[in-house]
Amino acid sequence: MPQLLNPILPGFNADPSILRVGEDYYIATSTFEWFPGVQIHHSTDLANWTLITRPLTRKSQLDMRGNPDSCGVWAPCLTHDGEKFYLVYTDVKRKDGSFKDTPNYIVTAEKIEGPWSEPYYVNSSGFDPSLFHDEETGKKWFVNMIQDHRRRPRAFAGIRLQEWDAKEGKLVGPMKTIFKGTELDLVEGPHLYRRNGWYYLLTAEGGTGYDHAVTLARSRDIWGPYEVHPQNPVLSSVNAPLAALQRAGHGDIVDTPDGKTYMVHLTGRPVTQARRCVLGRETAIQEAYWGEDDWLYVKNGPVPSLRVEVPGTRDEEVYWEEKRYTFDTSRGLDIDFQWLRTPEPERIFKIEDHKLQLVGREAIGSWFEQALVARRQTHFSYDAETVIDFSPTDEREFAGLTAYYCRYNFFYLTVTAHADGQRELLILSSEASWPEGRLKFPLAEPVQIPNEGKVKLALSIRGNRLQFSYALVAKGNEDLKPIGPVYDASILSDECGGHQAHGSFTGAFVGVACSDLNGTERVAKFDYFTYRPVRHESDRYEV
Missing domain, CATH: 2.60.120.200 (Jelly Rolls)
Incomplete structure (x- = not known):
């Protein structure tokens, strides 16, 4: 299988959410204060990616006038329930000081190019929301980190779960904090999956700097309790300061049609002795596999690899x-x-x-x-x-x-x-x-x-x-x-x-x-x- 050189989305493309629908792969990334909101790239081979749309194009969907730098659209989540696409996003209005104002929304579309719907307001309890479609129960679940401004200096209070009623366009039923995070701290970026009777919760921890990491936990019940991966974190550069890919964290996983599993994650490539990431947080990909213990492992991990085998061969000249x-x-x-x-x-x-x-x-x-x-x-x-x-x-x-x-x-x-x-x-x-x-x-x-x-x-x-x-x-x-x-x-x-x-x-x-x-x-x-x-x-x- 051919190898490609990470990152797959060079330049500012942070917080990747990956999705496969049939033979097509899509990655949605954060755009923060830049308009239109959310970048969506498309690929058929995980190697060659094309920017095809930015779905948040209307004032009713996104108005960031007055948003400070690095606020706006955080960590979108792109999913598909077999009938239509769902895009979940936060429009952060304030992030510094004692409070964070973090309204969360959902828009939908039958086709990835749109038109995308008017937004459903969901909640404002935290950021990095995602939507999980449980095929076995038919329910949809909304998960996001929650913010507790009283807990200073660490206001990250865990991952909260509640059911989303797509017909009513609102959250329903009980809500619960299902995961408090680990000693890595600053738990955010949750994604839920179901496999072999387990619910898996993938989160980002350690902040967005050089301590960033991907954490995995699982439970037989969606409400928990969740046990943490025995080799936590599953992906991080924290113990490899000389690795080419630094700041690795905030991941999401996807399966290929032939059953292989890949993880996309954000990363940074520092230059100069001051370790400055001029290109911002980029998107990289790693091959992963499920062990006999039903835990996910990153191949050659947990330190991210610069070169990775994927189904396709990238045309490097396009980059130049x-x-x-x-x-x-x-x-x-x-x-x-x-x-x-x-x-x-x-x-x-x-x-x-x-x-x-x-x-x-x-x-x-x-x-x-x-x-x-x-x-x-x-x-x-x-x-x-x-x-x-x-x-x-x-x-x-x-x-x-x-x-x-x-x-x-x-x-x-x-x-x-x-x-x-x-x-x-x-x-x-x-x-x-x-x-x-x-x-x-x-x-x-x-x-x-x-x-x-x-x-x-x-x-x-x-x-x-x-x-x-x-x-x-x-x-x-x-x-x-x-x-x-x-x-x-x-x-x-x-x-x-x-x-x-x-x-x-x-x-x-x-x-x-x-x-x-x-x-x-x-x-x-x-x-x-x-x-x-x-x-x-x-x-x-x-x-």
Whole structure:
């Protein structure tokens, strides 16, 4: 059987939930504050995966305006009951401080592409919900971790179970905390399965950092008591600090048509001596098997393997392909792109005259309405470029190219103007300034440019080094020249995302943005966007 190199979903693709329907496999992953909500990838061989949809597309399903960084959609669960798909998700409204506000919802669809239903509100008792369809009893069970804000500093109070009535669209009957977790602590991410008369409860423990792990417990009765796997945890990198795949945890399992079992899980690939995961939490896969004792074991585990045998052979060259995005009204925005929080994209961008037109709104880093359209960074080294047409009138209007993690960590090459109206290029950054979110302004001397004409903006990342460059297109010379110093690209990572441990959950993006703090909705036009992967010594995704 061919081997592939983990991860199977590189770049920010956290908290995987896997499902097989016939010959088709689907993985749903968290999107946090990025809209539309939930990424769903498809495969027929567990090796080659294609992003096919983001189902939460309407204001009635998801409105994240005001959600802080790393809130929004947490840990979706995708299931199928033989008739239709069910997607369970949390829209986290607050996560820091004494409380967490965590409303949970369910949407359904007959086809994976949709249309997806209006959401059923379920509860707000905790996060990481999942839905288990018990084929033997015909019942559906809703499970989620529960939050007890009185238990400080550890408010993770266990896994709660209650029946879901699909016809009534609500929880019914008794509820019970069925699992308190183990000494690994911070129990979350529950998934239930049934096999050979046992109910199995797979959970995530240890937080989302370098102590992360997958725990398995089982019971003859769905209500418990649950006994813990004799070799707990079943998957973790905690005792293997030199392993290529770190932060391994939050898993889910699937069976192939021929009876093999695989586990998908989140992971991170740290770089630099500071162990920073610039690509965020990614999705990897491991082969597993059921022992004679009816316990699940990860093959060659519990440390996750970098190379894994799967049914298919991946086309590695697809990973290295340059993506040149052009803008056409009939096609709309390419599925690779997302924006932040708002379910009303028409207020922040449109495609017209074969250009992406961003409407200047709030400043970059706003938690409400900013015009920022970007794609995931999926390589440790890459080049990105665009051509912008923008005519600012003063220093409160700016637009350009950004490498972005969150409001606390970004680099931003902007076309703006001096107070007297003279156009200039200026680099803005909010580098590692949590909790104040201060702009380091300016990082380099502004460069005066003509008041008319398009400008090519580019950035190059080579491992932990970021360099901006530009060219004046109107001058007829598009040779790029550097602007500003070389910056530390590794700060665009979970470890520098503006929170303490276990607090930053997304990944680095690269894209375009536009702000108009005067409120006049000045528009910036972008001709194209190019993302060019570069093979580099720091890239650990080599064949």
